[in-house]
Amino acid sequence: MPARRQLLRAGLGLAATLSFIAGAEAAVTSARLVRDGRAARLSLALGQGAEWRLSALLRPARLLLSLPGNTWRAATRLSGAGPVAGARWDGRQLVIDLTGAVDVRASSQGGTLVLEIAPGGMSGYANLARSGLSGRVGGATAAGRPAAASAPGNRPLVVLDPGHGGKDPGTIGVRGTQEKRITLAAATELKRQLEAGGRCRVMLTRSRDVFIPLDGRVEFARKRGATLFISLHADSAPGARGASVYTLSDRASDALSARLAQTQNNADAAGGLKLPPVSPEVERILFSLVRQETKIGSARLAQFAVDSLGRSVTLLPNTHRQAAFAVLKAPEIPSVLVEMGFLSDRRDEASLNRAAYRAQLCRALTSAVNGWLERHEAGMASAG
Ligand SMILES: [Zn+2]
Structure with a gap:
């Protein structure tokens, strides 16, 4: 198994453990994936301040969205739109299958996290795979830098x-x-x-x-x-x-x-x-x-x-x-x-x-x- 995937699994396992310890109070109450021009728009009602972390895999082209401390109470399967072939909640993370390389832009609207997933170049996607994206709903988004970037563990x-x-x-x-x-x-x-x-x-x-x-x-x-x-x-x-x-x-x-x-x-x-x-x-x-x-x-x-x-x-x-x-x-x-x-x-x-x-x-x-x-x-x- 490629080391990147091993690492990702380890990281997600840790996130799941931490959310368990935190008591998993917050919940995702709705998830929508719609087509927007050539892009797909994913909207998740998470609540203000909720932390999210997005990783990208190269083989196969796939995004993984983890939501530490959140329980999933929305639909567990979303049908595809634009460059997204489909998405599913696997119990720990949202797995977003892609048809090819994409660009991702994140923003917040109220307590909702919005990801604009547009077809993109391979070099940009390779960058995303290397560094990921993370942030808090209502807060700033950073490439490769989790919300608490200054903490020694990050x-x-x-x-x-x-x-x-x-x-x-x-x-x-x-x-x-x-x-x-x-x-x-x-x-x-x-x-x-x-x-x-x-x-x-x-x-x-x-x-x-x-x-x-x-x-x-x-x-x-x-x-x-x-x-x-x-x-x-x-x-x-x-x-x-x-x-x-x-x-x-x-x-x-x-x-x-x-x-x-x-x-x-x-x-x-x-x-x-x-x-x-x-x-x-x-x-x-x-x-x-x-x-x-x-x-x-x-x-x-x-x-x-x-x-x-x-x-x-x-x-x-x-x-x-x-x-x-x-x-x-x-x-x-x-x-x-x-x-x-x-x-x-x-x-x-x-x-x-x-x-x-x-x-x-x-x-x-x-x-x-x-x-x-x-x-x-x-x-x-x-x-x-
Ligand atoms: Zn030597």
Whole structure:
């Protein structure tokens, strides 16, 4: 099952639990779906202040409307109109089947939530699938931001991936430093700094000295619906010194990047990622649009990181490089791999062993991540 759907189910399960705890006092007393020109207009009598949350699925094209704390007392089946093939209340959410990609506009009229569902472009729909819509009846609507966006549980999730671990020590430095220890120390510090900033939640793929296969690291981030994925390394490359940042590419940008990717991918016997099979043409296009967006998001994060690192630490020339790193292959999560330095270089090894240097490096990465999130949120707000 695709991770997005797993995530959605988990989220909806939680919403159902919360509404149960809240006592489910509010109720949906009427639901109407009518045609309006080429669009469909869905009106739900919810009551002033009721919270709603809309998610979009790509395969099949479908909207899911959840109404935390509301009981459904309206018709449980609505026949199709315009781009809506039909809608049904499944006991937990309103499932709105679509005939293709749509644009959705939400508004309130009194205590009624009105969704205008119009035929739309695929890239807009891919955006909707990525961020969703939510709001309160009578209040503002936000893309991807639930009503209580500032609550810690609703902040975007950044997954940090300390490279190697357990039976895989990674590179051994000139003076015997194990890469797996440096990556974990840096990830722990970066987590502390990011959390102190209050803009995101942070999880580590490992917080102990354990081995995790590469696809396990990717799946960790996908299952939790991460907004960003950052893998931290300090490998070896004869003659190379300084920090560098890598994004995914089928073709390596240079021999060093190719070799780094190959070494790391080999560290994992299970390497590679099993993507869910995608057959119908429309699904393929939607999927590739999401990937394209992910690629742009990854490149932007890499650029922010290079700019920010460049102001505080030594960089490897041509600092942003590309290669086929298996750990960067989540199709929907912008991902970068940071080589914080090379343990094969005596000076890098000495620096990376110092907590003060790692903190400095993490301040640069924190600033890059926060810059990226700020830009991302601004983009989503203008899209909504
Ligand atoms: Zn490494």
